[in-house]
Structures are given as structure tokens and as C-alpha cells.
Amino acid sequence: MEQADPPATVPPSRRAAAFGVHIFTAFGAGVALLALLEAVREHWSAMFFWLGAALVIDAADGPMARRLDVVNLQPNWSGDVLDLVVDFVTYVFVPAYAITASGLLLPLAAPLLGIGIVVSGALYFADRRMKRDDNHFRGFPGLWNVAAFYLFLLHWPPALSSLFIAVLIVATFLPFHVLHPVRVVRLRRLTLTLIAVASALGIYVLFRDFDVEPPVTIALCLIAVYVVASDGAFRLVRSFKS
Template sequence: MWPRTRALSVHLLTATGAVFAMFALLAAVETAWSWMFLWLLAALFVDGIDGPLARKYEVTLHAARFDGVLLDLIIDYLTYVFIPVYALYASGLVPGWAGWGILTVVPFASALYFCDTRMKTEDASFEGFPGCWNMVALTVFILEPNPWLTLVAAILLSIAMFLPLRFVHPVRTPQWRPVTLAVTTLWMALAFTAAWGEFGLGRPLGWVFAAATVYLLLAGLVQQAFARLAVARA
């Protein structure tokens, strides 16, 4: 009975992400952007720990009635895509035609990506950009780039979802895992600080946040390039 209870508790933990998504949506509707991101970060934290717990407590064996992968994807689409993209437009950071472009391209591409059976690689990395638009949106809120630059970046990342490009999983990718976990922890801490402080990190912390974001975005591509170089030399 105890293994089944532990396994079911993991599903319950994952499902709290839906509650956080609702709170984030309500905050977004009320233009309380800091609170929206704080709720999204709470959902991101849950998403980061429920997978290891699910594997540890063997949820597919002891709580097979509920599909944890499907539950996770439903919540991820809300917290990674739907709410952050709405915020980019509704906040005025990406208004007008640039905003309509993001509202069209990103949800469409992400819906296809989230049902892609080749999303994960053999080393638990992501095949293609993993649709982390919550991270993209927070970066836009902090840096406030030109709206058209944001649209171009969104289009390129949407295309990258379906290209044979590697992106690290912050918890599961074994290569460089200690570094990736440290950078992910640093990113989360700075993201919380930014959201709590109305997105004003200041120049030094802003550069650190940008560097952490670049690492999480490019680490998998660098690993992929090294692997191909090793094969070519062999």
C-alpha cells in the first residue's frame, strides 16, 4: 500500500502545476506580471522535481491509472506556452503586428512540438528547442528588447523546435550535469529575484542572468558539436 500511496502522491504533486497555472492566469488578467511569473516559477519548480520522484517511486508501476507524462504535458503547455505568450502581448512588450505574430506562431508550433514522439533523445536531452517560452518571456520582461527582435527570435526558436538540435534537460542530461544543475539553480534564483523586484535586476545581475540563459540555451548544441567532432576524428 505504501508504494502505491507514494506513487499517487507524485501525481498529486504534478497536478498542483495546474493550480499554479490558474493563479498565474488570474494574475496575468489583472496585469500583475510579477505575481504571474512567481506562480509560473512555482510551476517550473514542481516540474523540475516531479520527474525524478516519479522515477524513484515507479509511478508507471504503482500508479499506472494516471498517465504522468500526459499530465505533465498538459500543464507544461499552459505554463510554458499559453500564459507566457499571452503576457508578452497583453503587457505591451510585443504589441501590434509583432504581437499577433507571436500569438500565432508560438502556440501553433508548440502544440505540434508537445506531441512530437521524438522530443527526447537517448541521453534524456531535448531534440529541438523544448518550448520554454516562460523563460523567454521572463527574459523579455527583464531586458525589454525591440518587439520585432523578439518576434524574430520567437520565429527562429519555433523553427528550432523541429530541427535535429540538442538542448540540455536541466536535471536529466548526464553530460555536464553538475554545471547544468548549478546554472539552473542560479537562473531560478535570479528569475525569482527579478519577478519579485518588478524585473529590475541591475546591470551586474542582469549580465549573470543573461549568461545563465545563454548557457541553458546553447550547452546542448555545444555538446552535440563536440560529439560530432569526436566521431569525425575517430
């Protein structure tokens, strides 16, 4: 069914501003292309800077859309679909290329794992069960940009890196839950503080081209463990108390 146009009484400037949010979201795809160009040149830190810019766009467009009432003022354009398209490119496709082409995986396994990343990522983005009601993600949430960052940071032997990627592909479909760093209410202040610390450390890592001190790596790994395991730990403690 076709969506109705917004009421004629709405000023054109408001409708234009609302459509501007869609343009802002779509610009994330352009940023993804810049990241891919850097990846093709093997400028990995520059690639991650662009992927970080895409993260900022993804974090900002939702509040902007709600503030400007984009759903009602631009009903013929689906912000949800647009967001998923851009997210797939920035969170899955470009990182999959980087992981596959980086030389960090076993040569024979790299293309197969790359295919596994994009296929599992596409299925995950189409899964209506991808989030719980409390905004925890179900399974590994297709954050391949983050997985790629840790792969470059840790720089394990190719066999171990390949195993790491294979485990994450399988974990996409497993029934465990991962913290959404912004939308989960429980311990939100702690979570936002840790995400801010991780962001600052991540920028430092990129400026150093991944040549950082062990405490930086350890801190980033501990924050990742918190994001992945905090819900499971909370439920385990609650079960013991009950």
C-alpha cells in the same frame, strides 16, 4: 487495452500515496490558473512567481513518482499524459498569453505570434523525437515561460522582441539540440550550479520587478547561452580534435 489493477496485497495507504503524486502533478494546472489571473491583471512578476512554483512541482513529481512506484500502483492513470497536459499549460499557454498581452511585441504581430507559440508548442509536445537518447532536447524545447522571462528582462524594442519570438517559433522545428538542465549527464555538476545561480538571480529579478543592474542581466544571458549552445560547442570541439 485496460490496465490491470495493482495486486490486492498492496496496502491501500501505498496506493493512496501513489495517487497523491498524480494529484500533486495536477495541482500544477491550478498554479497555472493563478499565474494566468495575475497575467490578466498585468502583475507580471507575480505571474512569474507562480510559473516558478509550477516549475518546482514539475521538477519534484518525477522523483516522487519513481520512489512511490506510481506506474505499478496506479496503472490506470497515465502520469506521462498528465505531465504533458500540465506542462503545456504552464510552459506554453500561460506564457503565450503574457507575451501576446504584454505590449512588448508589435501590435499587429502579437496575436499572430501568440497563435504561433501555442500551435508550435502543441506540435512539439506531441513530437516523439523531442529528446535524444542522452536527454538533450531537439529544437527549441517549448520553454516559453523562460522565453517570456527574458523578453520582460531585456525589454527590447517591439520589433526586435517580435523577431525574437518568431525565431524561437521557427527554432522549435530546427535540428539543433538544447541541454536538459537536470537529466544530461555531461558536465552535470557545472550545469546544476549554473541553474542554481540562474534561479537565485531570477528570484532577485522578480523581487525587483525586472529593474536590475546590468551584471545580473548579463549573467542570466550567459547562462542561457550555455544551456542553448553547450552541446553544439562540445560537438564542434570534438570534431576538431578528431
